[in-house]
Amino acid sequence: MNRCSLxxxxxxFRTQLCRLPTESSEMAGRRLGREGEKTRKRxxxxxxxxxxxxxxxxxxxxxxxxxxxASLQVDIVGYGGxxxxxxxxxxxxxxxxxMKQWPKFLQGLPWIFKPxxxxxxxxxxxxxxxxxxCFKVAAPDVFLVQNPPSVPTLVAVKWxxxxxxxAFIIDWHNFGYxxxxxSLGRSSRFVAVYRWFERRYGKMADGSxxxxxxxxxxxxxxxGIKATVLYDQxxxxxxxxxxxxxxxLFCRLNKNLTQPHGVHDCAMIGAFDFRNxxxxxxxxxxMVGTDIVLKPNRPAIVVSSTSWTPDEDFGIxxxxxxxxxxxxxxxxxxxxxxxxxxxxxxxxxxxDLYPRLLFIITGSADLGVCLHTSSSGLDLPMKFMxxxxxxxxxxxxxxxxxxxxxxxxxxxxxxDTLKLLRNGALETGSSxxxxxxxxxxxxxxxxxVISKSVS
Numbered sequence: 001m002n003r004c005s006l007x008x009x010x011x012x013f014r015t016q017l018c019r020l021p022t023e024s025s026e027m028a029g030r031r032l033g034r035e036g037e038k039t040r041k042r043x044x045x046x047x048x049x050x051x052x053x054x055x056x057x058x059x060x061x062x063x064x065x066x067x068x069x070a071s072l073q074v075d076i077v078g079y080g081g082x083x084x085x086x087x088x089x090x091x092x093x094x095x096x097x098x099m100k101q102w103p104k105f106l107q108g109l110p111w112i113f114k115p116x117x118x119x120x121x122x123x124x125x126x127x128x129x130x131x132x133x134c135f136k137v138a139a140p141d142v143f144l145v146q147n148p149p150s151v152p153t154l155v156a157v158k159w160x161x162x163x164x165x166x167a168f169i170i171d172w173h174n175f176g177y178x179x180x181x182x183s184l185g186r187s188s189r190f191v192a193v194y195r196w197f198e199r200r201y202g203k204m205a206d207g208s209x210x211x212x213x214x215x216x217x218x219x220x221x222x223x224g225i226k227a228t229v230l231y232d233q234x235x236x237x238x239x240x241x242x243x244x245x246x247x248x249l250f251c252r253l254n255k256n257l258t259q260p261h262g263v264h265d266c267a268m269i270g271a272f273d274f275r276n277x278x279x280x281x282x283x284x285x286x287m288v289g290t291d292i293v294l295k296p297n298r299p300a301i302v303v304s305s306t307s308w309t310p311d312e313d314f315g316i317x318x319x320x321x322x323x324x325x326x327x328x329x330x331x332x333x334x335x336x337x338x339x340x341x342x343x344x345x346x347x348x349x350x351x352d353l354y355p356r357l358l359f360i361i362t363g364s365a366d367l368g369v370c371l372h373t374s375s376s377g378l379d380l381p382m383k384f385m386x387x388x389x390x391x392x393x394x395x396x397x398x399x400x401x402x403x404x405x406x407x408x409x410x411x412x413x414x415x416d417t418l419k420l421l422r423n424g425a426l427e428t429g430s431s432x433x434x435x436x437x438x439x440x441x442x443x444x445x446x447x448x449v450i451s452k453s454v455s
Contacts, residue, residue, distance in 0.1 A: 044073045045446075046133065046140040046166075050125065050153045053096065054082025058173070059146050061235050065438040066144070067093040070446060075137040077129070087237060097136055099128055118190055126152035133160035141450045142167040142206075148176030150198035158204050167449040170202060172210040172219065172227060199223055206449040209442060230441045233434040240426065241364050243285070247292045249364055250282035283358075299356040300411050301364070302404075320400035321359060327405065328354040355411040357404070 045066045049056045053076055060076075064087060067074045073093050076084075080098040088094055102121055133143070133156060145157045147170050154170065161168040177195035184191055202208070202219075208227035210216050219225040241249070280287040284298040304317065332352055407418040 044140040048145040049078035052081035053078040129156040150176035154201035167453040299358040319397035323401035
């Protein structure tokens with residue numbers, strides 16, 4: 001019957017024949033699309049951090065730029081611990097995969113077991129990281145990995161890039177072997193092996209980013225690696241805190257800052273019947289009617305963040321603080337800068353030529369201090385900075401003390417050097433934000449390596 005129908009209706013037959021190739025090509029296209037998934041652009045990136053994600057701001061900024069500026073889906077693989085930025089947690093195109101940390105009890109084993117731990121730890125980390133990169137996350141167009149640590153990170157990411165047909169980019173923050181040498185010594189065989197792995201697998205990357213021109217030169221001359229410099233810059237959600245934001249922060253921290261821990265604390269003034277004060281009155285700000293005002297005799301806040309690694313010498317800052325206290329006491333003719341009556345005078349509004357200093361590990365500040373000494377000598381060394389990027393190099397506790405005195409003389413109103421540093425930082429931050437720096441230097445490299453891996 002169907003045969004007769006086709007024979008007696010040649011037009012229908014011709015129409016049917018015309019349709020078949022069209023339908024067949026569509027089906028073939030879908031089939032080829034499925035089969036060619038590995039060679040097609042997937043629109044995905046994987047950011048790898050063998051460390052605490054929340055303590056890796058640069059890699060978090062990378063993730064945000066990859067999703068916002070490159071329009072890629074982003075997976076972050078790393079360890080938990082500190083909370084990542086809210087912009088990361090709230091972004092719909094960014095997924096976080098947290099690996100389990102190396103057991104802490106193994107870090108406290110006797111020294112005789114140290115060689116065993118040095119061998120076992122990277123092996124376990126390698127297997128766990130490879131499992132996440134090859135099976136837990138979707139196949140990306142590009143892996144972007146933070147270095148250091150180099151072993152086993154670079155090895156695992158390179159293997160994963162082979163298996164998944166992805167490109168592989170390293171962001172060089174420092175050299176892993178120089179960090180290891182701080183604890184084991186430059187002559188250690190472990191350091192030599194570590195450097196070999198770092199150099200060999202570093203050269204296998206499809207592209208490289210680094211933080212300074214000096215590191216770019218070192219990679220090119222002695223490692224045979226061409227790297228693009230991507231300077232650290234603050235993202236758009238970093239901004240100087242408003243007076244209202246400062247007041248809210250100080251109100252939240254008030255209890256911690258005014259606990260009587262002894263007469264040597266600058267914040268000890270809170271011990272003098274502070275509990276009877278207005279809840280809207282802090283060491284730094286107070287409410288006058290409906291207005292918030294900064295206290296003229298408030299302590300100056302010096303903040304330093306830290307990753308608690310061997311290349312950060314906090315002894316310099318602590319020694320400088322003691323020197324500052326003694327020299328200011330001599331200038332102000334104070335027999336004992338910790339006498340109780342001095343704090344009472346301060347509470348009553350007395351203002352001196354030099355302020356009391358309150359050192360905080362992290363938070364808002366009048367001055368930020370970075371104690372990073374750079375194990376490689378090629379990434380950013382120790383510096384002072386006002387909120388932003390302005391800096392003055394420092395090398396000794398004595399110089400640090402002189403800088404503190406120079407910056408804070410006449411605080412808070414007549415401190416021209418501090419104001420100059422702050423204004424320079426604000427100007428730099430407004431003209432060279434992370435997004436523009438990333439758009440100009442990182443984005444072209446990322447799309448270049450992706451296009452090569454796909455073709």
